[in-house]
Amino acid sequence: MTAWIRADCPTCGPVETPVAQVRLRLTMTDTASRTAVDFSCPACGTPVTKVLGARATRLLLNAGVAIVGSPSESTQPSGIRRIRRH
Numbered sequence: 001m002t003a004w005i006r007a008d009c010p011t012c013g014p015v016e017t018p019v020a021q022v023r024l025r026l027t028m029t030d031t032a033s034r035t036a037v038d039f040s041c042p043a044c045g046t047p048v049t050k051v052l053g054a055r056a057t058r059l060l061l062n063a064g065v066a067i068v069g070s071p072s073e074s075t076q077p078s079g080i081r082r083i084r085r086h
């Protein structure tokens with residue numbers, strides 16, 4: 001079964017993308033973590049990046065979207081376990 005997410009392309013408007021084409025990107029600072037989603041529009045191919053809130057992030061995680069770390073942490077694939085680091 002393939003899950004699809006709905007997102008907005010700046011050119012096409014609302015589009016649906018299979019979760020296999022979507023990546024979550026975690027960016028962490030000392031005070032906060034931020035999650036963005038990266039995908040290419042299935043209609044026009046435009047790369048799209050959206051910053052997500054906590055609820056949208058959970059929805060995508062539940063749908064099985066893959067996570068990549070921020071560039072500085074790309075050598076540590078277990079980034080999701082490091083959300084709590086205090």
Ligand SMILES: [Zn+2]
Pocket residue numbers: 009010011012013015041042043044045046
């Ligand atoms: Zn588009």
